[in-house]
Amino acid sequence: MAVNVAEEMAKTHKAISIAEFFEKNKHLLGYENLQKSLLTVVREGVDNSLDACEEARILPDVYVELQKKANIENRYKVIIEDNGPGIVKKNIPKIFGKLLYGSKFHRLRQSRGQQGIGISAAVLYGQLTTGKSAKIYSRINDDKTHIYELHIDIQTNEPVIVSEDTVYGSGHGTRLELEVKGRYVKGRQSIYEYIQETAIMNPFAKIVFVDPDGEKFEFPRGVDELPKEPREIKPHASGIELGTLLKMMKGAKPKTISGFLAAEFSRISGEKAKELCVLANVDPKVSTMSLTRDEAEALHEQMQKAKLQNPPTDCLSPIGAKPIEEGLKKELVPEFVTAVSRSAAVYTGNPFLVEVGVAYGGNIDQEGPVHLMRYANKVPLLYEQSACAITKAVIQTDWRRYKLSQSAGALPVGPMAITIHFASVWVPYTSEGKEAIAAYPIIIKEVKLAIQEAARRMGVYLSRKRRANEAEEKKALFYRYVAETAGALHDLTGKDKEKIATQMSELINEKLKTMIVEEVEEEPVEQEEIDNEIPDEDNGEENGVEKESGE
């Protein structure tokens, strides 16, 4: 019996293309409902534009327009245009028409995109929901504009070019036009919110947004300098899996194993490489090709155990405290602003750093919880707030020390906005939807340290403000008696009444100023203690991600 059954079953086996996979699983990529889908399309386009500009060292001008299609419910044309470097003609079809294709996946350096799925998935979503091809215009400063209409062959995951044309066009940049099913909303988790939050943490970018009613919103540049350019780094030995090491050895150029280690890993010198080989009982001069699996495993073990320097951090491109403050000032007009940009740390071999901006009062006057804006590699994260390491760190911080009220397990309450930026060569997203950062203890710790520094400054400001208010009240009280007392003194001493009043006012002013300063210095804002139990680098996923406890 079973022979036939097995043979019958064999006939049904076949390969599935990644495009087919995501056609059926589009919710995994952020296309869960019409509101989020429209946002995801815009986000993928804007992320790509900003990445391209930054990589080409061009101050970004990004234009986003949404047009509501007449007579068709829930149908929009999305236009995203940038002044980036453009894309060379032969690469246009694959970049927009093939999933898992791109420049960012194979290198270790900070960028918004990292998977090679985003923009082609937006094209796939458009064709799936409207049957329409994407239209792409690209200029690379050679006086030509290449225009493609294309979609994806879902069975093969290859681009299908519907039309192509080249016309005259000066300058450089890329324009994408997509027709998609979606729903446009205002308020929370809206495209406007996404663009405004992008403008805050990318103050070197100018963004113009035209909404479906034709209303135009301009987000001007706040600073005229790009963040520093990130460099590509080699992987760090501490985060490497044995299988990945074996794969790297197979494709290695250096002939000897010690040469390979020194060439392909961060922080392994020639000397250190030889030392590791000796510890693993492997001849440093042996060829990578003739190493046995067991030898490789011994070497891998030594690489995990070795005390190596943390990887270099110039693969990161922080925004910087000053630009973050400028971004907050220009978009929110607060009465107080401060920002902290921490130095780099490492999770499972990946360098990362945390930046926090805090803005208080002024135009920020909402009631209830503070407005928390989360970012990964400069991209705002609008969904899955409670699942994110950033939110956990904010909630775990004791905000009452910094003069804000807070219930247990909740965000603090007050007229305040917090921006928290996680920058890394590889963001450990909890899903392809790229909405939440996995809660590695070292990440939580770094976020908390950054928050505390910024919050402490804000606490000092709030204390001072409170003292100043109190002093003002006292001053007003004293002034009320100045005229009367001056009159009495004039009668008593015969001196000029006006003069006495002026001197008394000056005296009050002077006295109260000293009082404020003294009181603030007397009562500094308490610094929260950070749990020192958390190791500075946590090695591998082993102790890495918070374990789920079920319920």
Place this chain on the structure above:
Amino acid sequence: MAVNVAEEMAKTHKAISIAEFFEKNKHLLGYENLQKSLLTVVREGVDNSLDACEEARILPDVYVELQKKANIENRYKVIIEDNGPGIVKKNIPKIFGKLLYGSKFHRLRQSRGQQGIGISAAVLYGQLTTGKSAKIYSRINDDKTHIYELHIDIQTNEPVIVSEDTVYGSGHGTRLELEVKGRYVKGRQSIYEYIQETAIMNPFAKIVFVDPDGEKFEFPRGVDELPKEPREIKPHASGIELGTLLKMMKGAKPKTISGFLAAEFSRISGEKAKELCVLANVDPKVSTMSLTRDEAEALHEQMQKAKLQNPPTDCLSPIGAKPIEEGLKKELVPEFVTAVSRSAAVYTGNPFLVEVGVAYGGNIDQEGPVHLMRYANKVPLLYEQSACAITKAVIQTDWRRYKLSQSAGALPVGPMAITIHFASVWVPYTSEGKEAIAAYPIIIKEVKLAIQEAARRMGVYLSRKRRANEAEEKKALFYRYVAETAGALHDLTGKDKEKIATQMSELINEKLKTMIVEEVEEEPVEQEEIDNEIPDEDNGEENGVEKESGE
């Protein structure tokens, strides 16, 4: 400038294989930490074995063994063997050595696997963490055993065969041996828990599990009949995206558009197909190839609007109320058990049904919340409980009506186990990790209805039990006076004292029995009202998944 930049950037663009993608993103497939990873490997193997047996109509015998590797921390050999049909020789390499390959993705019928990723991802995880190839033995009843050692070429996502051999072997079945990094735990979210829960809801399977200490656990068969075989169905018009329709038309065999519609969709007759064409202003006789995009869109709109019968439900393979009860009895030995198997409903064009089993008391004596066991297509879901539609439905049920205590927003409390089975041709998992079901309102509603029917029966049982207890107490009270009263009556009437006592006892028994029945009938368990606002079929994702509100 930009020409050069664009050309420099172009050099770095390249394709990413799906194996590379998941090498870097293994947490997306359930390989998040060592404990969960070991479970995921076992789960993928057991799911595959059970699917193969059921498809070949063989009562499954599944053997699972974990061996701890000596001298290497966190290293296990996982062995999974079944008596299934085996796999024909030429398909073995791709089934285990290529991601996105299989028989289940392209057809609409209930099975455990659906993506074509699971078992090859387990092989990938093993090679990644240990550098070892997988070993597969397969027999298809032709007196041969084919043995392969293989792993995946990560750059190409193709199998690499390390060794192959054919030896004599009678019978049929498949055996997989994998070496992986993992951590073995007992208790919640353990492999033991996974296997026991599998045994409960797959009572037609015999499972043997040998743990790393060599202890052997046998889960015998509870019923000797397989669930009914599911049939493959055509897609339903109500859930189809325009882009998918266009793709299907391109590859269609029937020449005319009306013939295509009738042949390729559920519940569209030849007559109905013509009617839809006329409504869309399309000639029913026109060829699928010559239809314009706008015509296709008009047709798509009519297909969405049409009042069509729900799809046939013989694509589903429910377990059935009786086998669920047997499964609960054999594994948990409760004092009361009941199960409900509902008829099918439809979400976004996909048929599904819900089955609920409830077991109370007996060997179930835990304190605190009830033990909730969630299943999708007969597979236990051990993680992400709170994100799951099933959990939401349980929490939204008012259990106090059924004599259990419950706090707002929490599971009920009591010595009870609930198994809830969601069966569908396509399970809307919230991630590839396959741990939680998306909360479509129609799914929540169906789960609640099934729970209520089972819970009502349990409520009646608990009421009756309470009455019986009360009656026993009364009876005991009466008995205390029987001897005394009988003595007095004997003195009064001269009749036999023993006889009087017996008659009185019988009378008390009789009277109390009636009392219990009457009281139960007088006070029936209240039935909870179900919100009738939810439409019976919710059309498309549009109103489908609960929207996230952020915080």
